[in-house]
Amino acid sequence: MSSKRHSILPPVSSGPKPPVHFSSSITIADSAVLTGTHPIAIHSESVVHPRARLDSLAGRLTVGRRCVVHERATLGAIGTSGRITEAAVTLGDYVVVEVGAAIEAGETVIGEGTVVGVGARVGAGAVIGKHCTLTPHTEIAAGEVVPDFTVVFSNGMRRTDKRGVAELKNKGLARQIDVLRRMIPSNPAKFA
Amino acid sequence: MAPPTNKAVAAPRWSHTPTTPLLLWLGVSLPLVAWDTGYMLMRPHTMPGGSLHWPLWVPYALYGEVDHLYGFKQWHLKNSFAAAQSLMNLVESLMYLGYLALWYSYGKPAAPGGRKAVGGRVGAIAALLGFSAAVMTVSKTVLYYSSTIARPSDANSPTSTEPDEDDRTFDPRAPRSNFSLYPLEYLLYCEDCHQIRCPRCVTEEIVTYYCPNCLFEVPSSNLKSEGNRCFQCPICIGPLAVTSVETKPDPGLLAAPDSASPHSGPYALTCSYCNWSSTEVGIKFEKPNSIHAQLAKLRNGGETRLTAKEQKERRKDPSYRPQAAAQGELGEAEALDLETQFANLKLLYQKQLADPNAADNGLAALGDLGFSSPTSLSRIMSIYTGGSLQDKKPKSRVGAMREALEANEGLQLADLDESAAIAQLQDEGLDGTASTSQLADQPPNIGEVHLHGSDRFISELRPIPYLLRTKRSKRCPVCRHIISKPEAKVQTTRFRIRLVAGSYIPSIAIRPLSLSSGSSASGAAVPGALLEPLKPTHFLLTFKNPIFETIKVTLGAPAKTPGRFASKVTVLCPDFEIDANTDVWDEALKEGGERDRERERRRRKGEEGSGGGSNNNHNQLEVGKIWERGRNWVSIVVEVVPASLTVEHGEGPLREDEDVLEIPMFVRVEWEAETGGEDVGTAPSKDKEAREKRELAYWCVLGLGRIRQ
Numbered sequence A: 001m002s003s004k005r006h007s008i009l010p011p012v013s014s015g016p017k018p019p020v021h022f023s024s025s026i027t028i029a030d031s032a033v034l035t036g037t038h039p040i041a042i043h044s045e046s047v048v049h050p051r052a053r054l055d056s057l058a059g060r061l062t063v064g065r066r067c068v069v070h071e072r073a074t075l076g077a078i079g080t081s082g083r084i085t086e087a088a089v090t091l092g093d094y095v096v097v098e099v100g101a102a103i104e105a106g107e108t109v110i111g112e113g114t115v116v117g118v119g120a121r122v123g124a125g126a127v128i129g130k131h132c133t134l135t136p137h138t139e140i141a142a143g144e145v146v147p148d149f150t151v152v153f154s155n156g157m158r159r160t161d162k163r164g165v166a167e168l169k170n171k172g173l174a175r176q177i178d179v180l181r182r183m184i185p186s187n188p189a190k191f192a
Numbered sequence B: 001m002a003p004p005t006n007k008a009v010a011a012p013r014w015s016h017t018p019t020t021p022l023l024l025w026l027g028v029s030l031p032l033v034a035w036d037t038g039y040m041l042m043r044p045h046t047m048p049g050g051s052l053h054w055p056l057w058v059p060y061a062l063y064g065e066v067d068h069l070y071g072f073k074q075w076h077l078k079n080s081f082a083a084a085q086s087l088m089n090l091v092e093s094l095m096y097l098g099y100l101a102l103w104y105s106y107g108k109p110a111a112p113g114g115r116k117a118v119g120g121r122v123g124a125i126a127a128l129l130g131f132s133a134a135v136m137t138v139s140k141t142v143l144y145y146s147s148t149i150a151r152p153s154d155a156n157s158p159t160s161t162e163p164d165e166d167d168r169t170f171d172p173r174a175p176r177s178n179f180s181l182y183p184l185e186y187l188l189y190c191e192d193c194h195q196i197r198c199p200r201c202v203t204e205e206i207v208t209y210y211c212p213n214c215l216f217e218v219p220s221s222n223l224k225s226e227g228n229r230c231f232q233c234p235i236c237i238g239p240l241a242v243t244s245v246e247t248k249p250d251p252g253l254l255a256a257p258d259s260a261s262p263h264s265g266p267y268a269l270t271c272s273y274c275n276w277s278s279t280e281v282g283i284k285f286e287k288p289n290s291i292h293a294q295l296a297k298l299r300n301g302g303e304t305r306l307t308a309k310e311q312k313e314r315r316k317d318p319s320y321r322p323q324a325a326a327q328g329e330l331g332e333a334e335a336l337d338l339e340t341q342f343a344n345l346k347l348l349y350q351k352q353l354a355d356p357n358a359a360d361n362g363l364a365a366l367g368d369l370g371f372s373s374p375t376s377l378s379r380i381m382s383i384y385t386g387g388s389l390q391d392k393k394p395k396s397r398v399g400a401m402r403e404a405l406e407a408n409e410g411l412q413l414a415d416l417d418e419s420a421a422i423a424q425l426q427d428e429g430l431d432g433t434a435s436t437s438q439l440a441d442q443p444p445n446i447g448e449v450h451l452h453g454s455d456r457f458i459s460e461l462r463p464i465p466y467l468l469r470t471k472r473s474k475r476c477p478v479c480r481h482i483i484s485k486p487e488a489k490v491q492t493t494r495f496r497i498r499l500v501a502g503s504y505i506p507s508i509a510i511r512p513l514s515l516s517s518g519s520s521a522s523g524a525a526v527p528g529a530l531l532e533p534l535k536p537t538h539f540l541l542t543f544k545n546p547i548f549e550t551i552k553v554t555l556g557a558p559a560k561t562p563g564r565f566a567s568k569v570t571v572l573c574p575d576f577e578i579d580a581n582t583d584v585w586d587e588a589l590k591e592g593g594e595r596d597r598e599r600e601r602r603r604r605k606g607e608e609g610s611g612g613g614s615n616n617n618h619n620q621l622e623v624g625k626i627w628e629r630g631r632n633w634v635s636i637v638v639e640v641v642p643a644s645l646t647v648e649h650g651e652g653p654l655r656e657d658e659d660v661l662e663i664p665m666f667v668r669v670e671w672e673a674e675t676g677g678e679d680v681g682t683a684p685s686k687d688k689e690a691r692e693k694r695e696l697a698y699w700c701v702l703g704l705g706r707i708r709q
């Protein structure tokens, strides 16, 4: 047994290198993992944290504008319910996928301004509306449709966010991205 | 029996003779009293089963069943009343006997054939004796009757059960045992009373109030006036943060983020977890501080609420009434909040109480029945106490209480129109309603609307002020000494004083003991394994002495555990000594260490010789010998034969945890300690080295494991 701590992730070069369409203004960490055979598109000003995993094996991945994909978040995982479709996962604009969250493949759509909480799991084919909040460790079943402005608790309870601060949140996210861009060394060339 | 007087003594011709009824009475009562007193004073021998019971006191067997003062019940309760009154009987009888004896021996027949009479000084003494005895008889009789009246029924009186329990084997399964059993770590110890103190028998004092969210220490003087600074989300109980509500969001998705604008009102409480905001219930604050005070004045929806005082002042204002009437506000039902309604009602009733002549039969129907009248109460009382039934007719109904008639007297009409709530329910569904825990968490908000149609929906829940927490010091209830006192600062978890029982009474560690050889017993050597029913199993109990004195431990355990399934328990060595908890280094460096070690070795050897405690002699268990001994610990062996859990036909099924084998054990610890340690002032007597014997005794319960079913 070696005393050296092993990385959680397998060596990066294991899978095929997917075709990517990056906007010039994105921030993607060197140690992010992009695998699969279908194209991965990331639109302007989005941030992909180190060790985030984008897997296009089951279909096309689209990340909207000003999205943040945190560490060890997984987009396009086959998971328990994932299946192969043309568009695996589509993130709208201003979507935050928190640490360790998993969004399974299969025409899954996350609406604009939605926050997928820490460790949450979104099943294949689920359609999350705009400006929703999936609190940490929430599970959304495959194929479920969550209306706009819904707050989903990890115990399954739901409520509607009536603050009407969507614009404000977007603005806050823009500021956060501004900071992240300065803090995360970006290396989009590596994935090209 | 004339009372003797001074005149009687002075007159030599005076004489006294007992009357016939008196002699008859004494003839009957004296033997009876002697019989009764003999029974009472010679208990328990005279009780059923006693050596003197037969033949003289046989009837008392029956009587004791009826009058518990005479039976076993009160005898077991050590009720001393019966015996004490028997002693008084004895005195009284002796006085009667003295009276009779004086009369008989000194009396001379006044006339031939007549009854004897005593005169002079002797006569006076006899009369005095007789009179005193008679007074005793009367007072005793009165005492009996009054005590019979005043005695609570035997079944319910606490004295009839509690001392009983002290004598009984402690039953860990009894429902009440849950409240008297604590892990050793929970127990405290009073050094002055030398007693264990459990959480139930300490008195607590609050040292500090603090907010669990921000750890702010709230001065006790500000508790009521200022209220909490932190609030919880009513939906998800997450902490709420004060944020400024910016009214003008910037459109334009990809617009460059503008520089942080200076925060300015209005402010709202928001939950970062579930995105609840107090703007949802229409509450916004002008200032970011003193939220509590601002919240108290705001109703849901943002309307301000008048305080009771303000409302009263408004009412007094003559210009208000017509104005309000014009607005139709005062017309039919003015909405009062709870406090205002209560204040109005209270005022109304107090006014009526103060002025009983205010005849105003507002509610004539109730007035007829007289429920609401203050005089009716006294009338009812007179029925029960005096029985003057002819007084049933009320003399006057002047004092009947009038009920509220207007809003300013506290009248609040019920709002029975629930169509809005029904519509909302249809609209939002069950998800829109608040759960019981959410409702229970809701604080009693000042200025709450009246109960009719109040919070049932999530959309009406208000922020919950955090419940403040306290740090408490604990005192011994007997001697008032502090036995636990935390550091007053909220951030520290240390204690200034903490007398935990674990540093005064021996701890007991339980370990299953496997005897490698020997066919007789092999136990659950693996901790946590199930116990085989009907198979002798051995457990090693290690008692560790925490104090700096040698202690003597005496154990008592019932031979069979209480409960439906009685397991057999044998404590092989119920009586042993544990050496003092001296410092390890002290022990090693002690000058007399050589001698001590020698003694130690001798002692161990002695046990070895008789086959108790050596390592190579493991498989021999001997009654009365300890298993192993260390610096401040002793191990003994307990043999257990777990009961079989087969349920007889017709009995109930196995209850929850009935398969757990627990032994109640009575532990008595004796040691000698230096006196005067804590009370120097009281005893500065000759020898400072005086040592006093101390004793501590308590029940404990040892859980050994579950029995295989």
Ligand SMILES: [Zn+2]
Pocket: B196, B197, B198, B199, B200, B201, B202
């Ligand atoms: Zn107690």
Ligand SMILES: [Zn+2]
Pocket: B211, B212, B213, B214, B215, B216, B229, B230, B466
């Ligand atoms: Zn606080």
Ligand SMILES: [Zn+2]
Pocket: B233, B234, B235, B236, B237, B238, B271, B272, B273, B274, B275, B276
């Ligand atoms: Zn919340």
Ligand SMILES: [Zn+2]
Pocket: B190, B191, B192, B193, B194, B476, B477, B478, B479, B480, B481
């Ligand atoms: Zn005490």
